[in-house]
Amino acid sequence: MNKDINVLYQFTDSPEGSNYKVLQLFSDEGPLPEKLINSVLRSFDEKTGGDIQFTSIEQLGRFCIELLKESSGAEAFLLSVQDYNIGLESCNNTESFKELFRRYGTSIQNPDSNIKKNSLLSKIFN
Amino acid sequence: MQLTTPELKKYDSVFPGENWFFYWKTSPSLWESKIQSYNDVSPIFVPVYWGLHNENPEQFDFGTNRPETDLKRILDIAQNCRKEIVLILPLGPSPFFTSGGLPSFLAQSLAHDSTGKVLAVVDNEKRINKLFSYYDPRVFQAFRKFTWHLGQFLSQNGFNKELFGADFGYLENNDFKSYFEDYSGAFLKGFHRYLAQLEKSEPQKIENLISTPAYENVLKNDYAKLIKSLYIDSAKETIAANWSGALRFCCLGGKPNDIFSRSHEKWEVQGHYIRTLFEILVNGLLPSSFLLPESVRTNVLQKALKDVVSQSLVQAHLNNELYDEELHTSFQPQVFFKVFSKNSTMEEVSLKYFFDREYQWMYRIFSQDFHYEQDYEDIEKVHFFFGEKLELTEFNQILKLFLNGGRVFLDKHKLSPELSKRLNLFLTENSIETESINYLTPLLKASLGDGLLIAYDSEKLKEQSLVKRVGFWETMTKFLKLNTCALDIDEGIMYIWKNRCSNTYELNYEEIRRISFYNPTSYKKKATIRSSQNYAYLKTLDEVSVEVRSTPVGIDIDLMPGASVSIDFGYFE
Numbered sequence: 113m114n115k116d117i118n119v120l121y122q123f124t125d126s127p128e129g130s131n132y133k134v135l136q137l138f139s140d141e142g143p144l145p146e147k148l149i150n151s152v153l154r155s156f157d158e159k160t161g162g163d164i165q166f167t168s169i170e171q172l173g174r175f176c177i178e179l180l181k182e183s184s185g186a187e188a189f190l191l192s193v194q195d196y197n198i199g200l201e202s203c204n205n206t207e208s209f210k211e212l213f214r215r216y217g218t219s220i221q222n223p224d225s226n227i228k229k230n231s232l233l234s235k236i237f238n
Numbered sequence: 239m240q241l242t243t244p245e246l247k248k249y250d251s252v253f254p255g256e257n258w259f260f261y262w263k264t265s266p267s268l269w270e271s272k273i274q275s276y277n278d279v280s281p282i283f284v285p286v287y288w289g290l291h292n293e294n295p296e297q298f299d300f301g302t303n304r305p306e307t308d309l310k311r312i313l314d315i316a317q318n319c320r321k322e323i324v325l326i327l328p329l330g331p332s333p334f335f336t337s338g339g340l341p342s343f344l345a346q347s348l349a350h351d352s353t354g355k356v357l358a359v360v361d362n363e364k365r366i367n368k369l370f371s372y373y374d375p376r377v378f379q380a381f382r383k384f385t386w387h388l389g390q391f392l393s394q395n396g397f398n399k400e401l402f403g404a405d406f407g408y409l410e411n412n413d414f415k416s417y418f419e420d421y422s423g424a425f426l427k428g429f430h431r432y433l434a435q436l437e438k439s440e441p442q443k444i445e446n447l448i449s450t451p452a453y454e455n456v457l458k459n460d461y462a463k464l465i466k467s468l469y470i471d472s473a474k475e476t477i478a479a480n481w482s483g484a485l486r487f488c489c490l491g492g493k494p495n496d497i498f499s500r501s502h503e504k505w506e507v508q509g510h511y512i513r514t515l516f517e518i519l520v521n522g523l524l525p526s527s528f529l530l531p532e533s534v535r536t537n538v539l540q541k542a543l544k545d546v547v548s549q550s551l552v553q554a555h556l557n558n559e560l561y562d563e564e565l566h567t568s569f570q571p572q573v574f575f576k577v578f579s580k581n582s583t584m585e586e587v588s589l590k591y592f593f594d595r596e597y598q599w600m601y602r603i604f605s606q607d608f609h610y611e612q613d614y615e616d617i618e619k620v621h622f623f624f625g626e627k628l629e630l631t632e633f634n635q636i637l638k639l640f641l642n643g644g645r646v647f648l649d650k651h652k653l654s655p656e657l658s659k660r661l662n663l664f665l666t667e668n669s670i671e672t673e674s675i676n677y678l679t680p681l682l683k684a685s686l687g688d689g690l691l692i693a694y695d696s697e698k699l700k701e702q703s704l705v706k707r708v709g710f711w712e713t714m715t716k717f718l719k720l721n722t723c724a725l726d727i728d729e730g731i732m733y734i735w736k737n738r739c740s741n742t743y744e745l746n747y748e749e750i751r752r753i754s755f756y757n758p759t760s761y762k763k764k765a766t767i768r769s770s771q772n773y774a775y776l777k778t779l780d781e782v783s784v785e786v787r788s789t790p791v792g793i794d795i796d797l798m799p800g801a802s803v804s805i806d807f808g809y810f811e
Contacts (some may be wrong), residue, residue: 120355135353138505140502141502141504141505142505147703165360193353194354197354197355200356206365209367
């Protein structure tokens with residue numbers, strides 16, 4: 113089962129500051145469970161007002177890493193609306209759409225899966 | 239009148255749902271056999287594919303050059319087969335056409351939703367159709383030219399049948415959202431031109447905008463309505479002989495964010511579509527399933543679509559008459575309540591919550607003004623109105639409804655002082671019997687023959703807990719003697735009530751009521767209809783994977799995954 117997470121965000125810049133608002137948060141199985149999202153959000157100070165939004169891309173990236181750790185996903189793909197629109201130009205059907213985040217998104221690895229992989233490899237080769 | 243629902247047909251993408259015929263999806267040589275085989279639907283909707291008939295700016299082909307554009311052939315076939323055809327002219331982006339239907343030479347400004355994402359929809363063949371903005375002035379000019387040529391073609395070929403304009407859209411938060419609505423660069427450019435014009439013609443509006451930036455949304459709405467009306471007026475003018483009005487089609491699976499779920503098989507859930515289908519019905523819109531692929535159209539969804547999108551519902555939308563002689567004899571979705579709401583008060587006083595719990599899908603929400611006509615067919619339904627934004631004209635219509643025996647709930651919160659006075663004067667001058675009590679809110683009950691008017695204050699209700707608000711509505715509706723059957727149903731089971739007039743063999747009953755159950759889940763589920771003294775069991779029909787048992791409590795139904803069943807009752811008071 114593919115547990116990779118796809119994140120679509122909208123970036124806005126205003127005199128009040130930058131804002132990264134999550135528009136879609138899903139895996140192949142469907143939208144991420146609210147319970148999972150809320151448990152991760154608790155550790156963030158951002159005042160969301162009901163939406164999932166951050167003031168920096170680093171915070172958004174950290175949020176994705178925490179989600180990956182909680183859900184044991186291997187990788188997250190972060191895609192802005194601008195890049196989504198660019199990628200969509202080359203999508204004619206749902207098969208190509210499924211690859212949109214992987215092809216055009218920024219990849220974030222789950223650091224825990226790398227550690228586990230390394231320890232497994234070290235067990236085999238040592 | 240049919241005793242059972244017709245057999246479900248094998249899926250054919252040329253007939254993607256309900257009454258639609260997608261002529262461009264098959265060879266012209268097959269049109270006749272296809273149309274001949276299209277039974278049990280009337281009329282057949284034929285959407286005019288602008289991009290097909292107008293491939294070059296100066297070339298308009300309705301069969302002169304390419305056989306696949308031969309609209310006359312379709313019309314002749316329909317006539318020979320004695321099938322009723324209605325031409326549908328899209329007045330904005332259509333989700334089932336490539337590029338939303340625009341000719342390729344015009345498909346330049348992509349439409350965007352409010353988050354900036356390109357508006358794209360998945361069609362029934364899993365293709366992604368990107369929609370283009372109709373706010374581009376070149377699009378309007380070309381549309382006007384195209385409709386003029388279409389009008390000429392229809393007139394020269396003696397086509398005197400109806401043509402309807404179509405506004406395609408989707409349901410979001412109980413609101414119809416048209417694909418015409420977009421937030422693209424083309425829209426913004428046009429909006430700025432509009433502001434420049436307003437500066438000269440209505441400078442006050444620009445001053446309001448400067449002092450209240452939020453007023454921009456009001457002006458954007460005004461601009462959007464203006465442009466939309468240009469398209470409608472243009473079509474009305476150029477195809478005047480055939481023009482029969484504009485219709486709104488609400489597309490299942492057509493929300494912009496549905497592209498995510500519909501691209502992942504595990505995510506696409508049938509139960510979701512059945513729920514959306516019923517929500518579309520509640521909002522008085524015409525559902526269309528032409529975007530849904532064969533893989534999703536399993537028996538239970540197909541059955542629900544057949545049950546809900548009946549030919550009588552289609553006819554009602556075309557004719558704008560809810561009931562006529564023929565329609566009275568066929569099943570219609572059962573509706574007890576009509577709610578005329580222009581704000582969110584219905585949700586805030588838990589009226590919607592109450593309806594969804596006790597009278598699921600038995601209500602209709604209208605955003606337009608109420609108008610009372612002689613021989614108003616829905617006099618027996620309970621009407622809800624809200625004082626905020628209520629104007630004198632509509633208020634007088636409400637009083638007329640009450641005088642003629644209608645049952646009315648009126649929220650007095652933010653009712654203007656003028657209308658409040660008018661109500662008091664009306665009650666006094668007509669010597670109408672009134673009662674005032676205090677039950678969570680000051681209540682005024684007025685009765686005149688069959689007419690009932692209950693005025694309350696929603697602001698007081700909002701202060702109460704959910705339990706008390708629901709209790710309030712339970713008490714209020716007890717007055718109304720709606721006599722429904724109590725149900726115990728497992729989560730995930732969908733159901734809908736329908737009713738029709740009794741025929742000459744059923745004179746013991748006031749009407750016949752039918753409940754249809756659907757199990758779109760992957761689990762076995764149970765439903766129980768508790769016995770009611772007003773309901774006499776008549777028959778069970780259209781059973782698919784169910785077991786129905788009579789018990790001392792009522793009727794127990796075991797539904798396997800994908801099951802559906804309908805049960806008819808004779809209803810008497």
